[in-house]
Amino acid sequence: MTAASAKRSGLGALAPAAVGFASLVAFFVAVEILIRYGVLNRFIVPPPSEIIGSFYRIITEEHVFNRFLLTAGECLVAGVMLTVFGVIGGILMHRFKLLQQACETWVAALASAPFVLMYPLFLVIFGRNAWTIIMMGFVSALPPVILKTIEGLSGTRKVLVNVGKSFNLSTTQQFWKILFPAALPTIFVGIRLGLIFALINIVGTEFLINFGGLGQLIEDLAERYDLAGTYAAICFVILVSVLFFIALEKAERWLRPAG
């Protein structure tokens, strides 16, 4: 391959991304024009230029950084809890096969259960405070962590287990030296899924109960009928979510070769 053709193929690879981005920009420009000409009602859809303008306002006036820290803190607590309880739960179920046979299908069924609808119940139990939000994130994100931990431990290659046995390792040594390191990449996939579920439920609950960080900001601005601000806050939450998922993906890729 010549240098010129390599350069051409590099540019070719960038073309779809450029088209995707250009279409997005074209869409916003079209919306702006339609609003300015009165085709779209500006009291329903604010002009994109106003939304961009209100970013600075929500960052400075609505203390968006503090709200972000609050949501991130809730995610962190939920994340630590679901890692500890989820991984321990998975290990116990893998260790005691009878328990696994009895409960794994229940956990799998719970993974598809709409836990977020229990928020009124959690409000009664924990009150209208951060614990309701954290517990909503924790409970809804627990099943994937348990299931992936079991999958990782059960999927350890037989040859690795046999190596451990040939060295006469005790059960504890077998677990810490063989099973757990081999299962770690799959466990991390579970934790990544769990953190995504936790973030979704935490922001959702903040919005629903009008308490806490970024979710409450959207609810607050919508109640004030600050349209441009509401759209800007939604864009901000999407941006934070996307950055969070990208960071988790990168962390997972970084961990995978080590496994």
Place this chain on the structure above:
Amino acid sequence: MAETGRLTGAGSPAPLVNPVTLLRVAIILGVLAVWELLAHSGWLYRDVVPSLVAIGRALLGLLSSADYYFNLGVTAGEIGVALAIGGLSGVAIGLLLGANRFLSKAYEPYLYYLGPTPKIIFFPVMIMWFGVGVESKIALGALSCFFPVVLSVAAGMRAIDKVLIRVGKSFRADPWQMAMKIYLPAMRHPVINGVRLGLGFALIGTLLAETKLSNKGIGFLIIQAYSIFDMPRMYAMLIVLFVLAIGANALVGRLGGLDNIKRT
């Protein structure tokens, strides 16, 4: 081998009760006993953990109430329409993205990253666009449902055996025939899986929207029970809802599984 198995089987008769079943029963009884103990202990605020009898009574009352079935019908209708709109548009766009590598690279990253964002934050926008009636709930349900379906269908389309596509082309099938005779039958499994995920998301989106702002539907009944602190009724509704949601999910999954068996 078969002979040995039969002899071993005869030597150790199967236990009367399966230990797994026994453990399951023990866990259920244990949870119920702890619940009842908590209900009568006075350690929590009164009625936060109501007695099982009260929940059972509320469950019976709920299942024999015409009002409940009316609201269940409203919610089921909203979810059905949301699934139809979000699912069909998801399948159509998924087919388009799966068939065209360029379009997939251009637009799929946006869908991939927008997919897991919490959709309930779009509810204020949906209210502004569609009003406070059932339309905004349907819209939120459709939006929630769209992303898992489109991503699953696009991925399923790319995984189709190239031989099948060549067979279709060698018969000079037009795009519609290709979609109906080759693509969709070959990717039943990812489509059903996408619909299964989409159903779950549509259910959550619609019900959350109902809890936030509505005057009918199961979400409305749940938030009404919360606001008048009728805890047994709230527990009863959540139990029925969980059973229905898990049941619907299992049903769609079973359909997907059956299709897979028939194909192989």
